[in-house]
Amino acid sequence: MEVIYKKPESLKDEVTTYCPGCGHGIIHRLIGEVIDELEIREKTIGVAPVGCAVLAYNFFNFDVTESAHGRAPAVATGIKRLLPDRIVFTYQGDGDLAAIGTGEIIHAAARGENITVIFVNNAVYGMTKGQMAPTTLPGMKTTTTIEGRNIKIHGYPLKVCELLSQIDGVFYLERTAIDSVQSIIKTKSAIKKAFQNQIENKGFSLIEILSPCPVNWKMTPVQSLNYIKEVMSKYFVPGVYKNKGGE
Amino acid sequence: MKKYLLTGCEAGAEASIHAGCKFYAGYPITPQNRFPEYMSKRLPEEGGVFIQAESEISAINMVFGASVCGFRALTSSSSPGISLKQEGISYLCGCELPAVIINMNRGGPGLGDVTPSQSDYFQATRGGGHGDYRTIVYAPWTVQELYDLTYLAFDISDKYRNPVLILADGIIAQMMESIKFKRRKKRLPEKKWALTGCKGREPNSIKSLFLTPGVLERHNWRLYKKYQKIEAKEVKYEEYFCQDAEFLIVSFGTCARISYESVKILRKKGKKIGLFRPITLWPFPYKQLEKTMGKMKKIFVIEMNLGQMIDDVKIVNRKNLPIYFYGRPGGGVPTSEEISRFIQLYLVGERR
Numbered sequence: 103m104e105v106i107y108k109k110p111e112s113l114k115d116e117v118t119t120y121c122p123g124c125g126h127g128i129i130h131r132l133i134g135e136v137i138d139e140l141e142i143r144e145k146t147i148g149v150a151p152v153g154c155a156v157l158a159y160n161f162f163n164f165d166v167t168e169s170a171h172g173r174a175p176a177v178a179t180g181i182k183r184l185l186p187d188r189i190v191f192t193y194q195g196d197g198d199l200a201a202i203g204t205g206e207i208i209h210a211a212a213r214g215e216n217i218t219v220i221f222v223n224n225a226v227y228g229m230t231k232g233q234m235a236p237t238t239l240p241g242m243k244t245t246t247t248i249e250g251r252n253i254k255i256h257g258y259p260l261k262v263c264e265l266l267s268q269i270d271g272v273f274y275l276e277r278t279a280i281d282s283v284q285s286i287i288k289t290k291s292a293i294k295k296a297f298q299n300q301i302e303n304k305g306f307s308l309i310e311i312l313s314p315c316p317v318n319w320k321m322t323p324v325q326s327l328n329y330i331k332e333v334m335s336k337y338f339v340p341g342v343y344k345n346k347g348g349e
Numbered sequence: 350m351k352k353y354l355l356t357g358c359e360a361g362a363e364a365s366i367h368a369g370c371k372f373y374a375g376y377p378i379t380p381q382n383r384f385p386e387y388m389s390k391r392l393p394e395e396g397g398v399f400i401q402a403e404s405e406i407s408a409i410n411m412v413f414g415a416s417v418c419g420f421r422a423l424t425s426s427s428s429p430g431i432s433l434k435q436e437g438i439s440y441l442c443g444c445e446l447p448a449v450i451i452n453m454n455r456g457g458p459g460l461g462d463v464t465p466s467q468s469d470y471f472q473a474t475r476g477g478g479h480g481d482y483r484t485i486v487y488a489p490w491t492v493q494e495l496y497d498l499t500y501l502a503f504d505i506s507d508k509y510r511n512p513v514l515i516l517a518d519g520i521i522a523q524m525m526e527s528i529k530f531k532r533r534k535k536r537l538p539e540k541k542w543a544l545t546g547c548k549g550r551e552p553n554s555i556k557s558l559f560l561t562p563g564v565l566e567r568h569n570w571r572l573y574k575k576y577q578k579i580e581a582k583e584v585k586y587e588e589y590f591c592q593d594a595e596f597l598i599v600s601f602g603t604c605a606r607i608s609y610e611s612v613k614i615l616r617k618k619g620k621k622i623g624l625f626r627p628i629t630l631w632p633f634p635y636k637q638l639e640k641t642m643g644k645m646k647k648i649f650v651i652e653m654n655l656g657q658m659i660d661d662v663k664i665v666n667r668k669n670l671p672i673y674f675y676g677r678p679g680g681g682v683p684t685s686e687e688i689s690r691f692i693q694l695y696l697v698g699e700r701r
């Protein structure tokens with residue numbers, strides 16, 4: 103019998119620590135598939151964030167380092183500059199990348215570091231159990247905005263792709279979602295593009311992925327997917343925000 | 350042997366290059382701006398990487414990345430910048446990554462000023478970051494010693510997989526002295542733990558998070574054993590005129606250098622005084638100091654702060670000797686006459 107579907111070699115055979123319906127597992131798998139397909143597993147170095155994905159080294163079957171909260175782009179810079187022929191990526195949540203680590207991501211982008219950034223936007227702080235994130239939508243309820251995010255008090259969400267698109271050092275920016283099979287396939291090709299860019303020495307690529315967090319959104323997994331489609335995607339509109347390579 | 354006239358910053362930079370350092374990240378701050386300026390030119394010439402980071406937080410994390418993949422890496426700064434690096438230093442300790450961090454101490458707290466100080470002794474020796482950790486701390490008193498200790502720091506840091514701090518100050522940073530270079534390091538230790546891509550081996554990971562109950566406690570005990578080994582093996586100190594001394598100055602770094610002159614002044618006046626100079630502030634030379642103090646009648650602690658190292662001197666003062674403190678905080682630098690005058694006040698009534 104022919105095996106037509108199996109675990110990528112880039113993923114370990116591990117029991118998941120993610121909650122039911124969480125998007126991190128899907129995104130891990132997409133990264134694993136892409137790294138297998140590009141045959142770069144043995145030269146990839148991942149930088150894990152502080153957030154739910156801090157345990158990424160338990161799941162990825164290649165070299166992975168932890169980094170302090172928000173500092174992954176600085177850590178990746180150190181690695182990539184010294185090992186320019188290795189493939190270096192960061193995997194970061196919205197609190198990690200767009201709140202505490204805003205300085206690090208903006209300046210890694212401005213320097214045009216030849217790295218790949220996988221930015222998982224789930225609109226909340228998952229690991230600390232559901233506080234407001236810089237990407238929490240107006241009106242969205244979290245444990246620190248129990249009446250819903252009030253822009254008069256809590257300010258506006260940060261649109262990371264739009265923000266970074268103004269930076270000359272950025273080569274590629276795309277926002278995708280994982281709320282349907284179609285969008286998951288699209289996300290995979292975006293991730294692949296971001297890694298390919300690095301292999302071809304094109305420079306800084308970031309893929310923002312709208313991802314469900316049912317437990318902290320207090321929704322079922324199916325409701326979460328609908329929420330991404332109906333609400334989140336309206337505020338954080340999917341699309342290619344920058345492509346210096348044209349097309 | 351050829352000699353070179355260099356500032357402390359330049360000497361520290363050359364020492365790191367000679368020790369095989371291939372990565373520097375930093376952020377400008379007086380009085381150590383010459384450090385990144387010099388490195389920005391020299392390191393690329395040597396095939397290394399220089400990055401001017403957007404902050405000291407980013408700089409220490411770039412160094413973290415460089416260390417993760419097995420390279421010798423350095424950052425330098427001065428007090429406010431070193432405060433920002435504390436998170437990174439804690440992570441380096443937790444992850445057991447080598448790195449060398451140079452602090453050209455200036456006056457604080459807050460923005461303070463840009464003049465030399467020894468006010469970061471507590472931060473350096475007690476750990477300014479979170480968690481139960483230790484960093485090895487060297488306190489040079491000349492430009493040559495800054496060179497020598499920086500050169501050594503890379504080996505010690507690799508040996509123990511632990512960051513090493515150099516605590517100097519604005520005087521040593523900016524003063525020019527003629528120094529001798531050491532041989533360039535050619536063969537560096539192999540680092541099997543480094544992340545280089547998992548070709549031909551199982552994947553490596555670097556981490557400081559241990560969620561399984563009991564595992565972090567074991568990790569801490571393991572670190573403790575390492576720290577004990579460092580305490581047993583890496584203590585450095587020097588004694589001057591202690592053979593026949595009845596009175597002892599304890600002082601480190603620049604302040605020890607000034608105190609050394611005070612000892613000479615007092616010796617000329619027939620006072621039997623000596624100087625004890627810790628070179629490693631951690632591990633502190635407790636045993637050695639206790640032994641030397643055993644022969645003394647009075648102790649004088651001289652620092653460019655309001656009294657920090659004095660706590661370590663008190664720890665070994667089992668005989669309850671009188672300890673007199675003279676300190677100049679906030680960028681104040683004592684003269685040797687000033688110190689000897691202070692000491693003489695307390696030697697009144699002593700024979701000789």
Ligand SMILES: Cc1ncc(C[n+]2csc(CCOP(=O)(O)OP(=O)(O)O)c2C)c(N)n1
Pocket residue numbers: 152153154155171194195196197198199222224226227228229230235
């Ligand atoms: C310096 C610091 N501040 C705060 C925390 C606590 N903390 C851990 S994860 C996290 C937020 C993570 O949220 P996000 O980046 O959105 O990732 P997610 O968990 O949602 O995947 C916070 C605040 C920390 N570990 N370190």
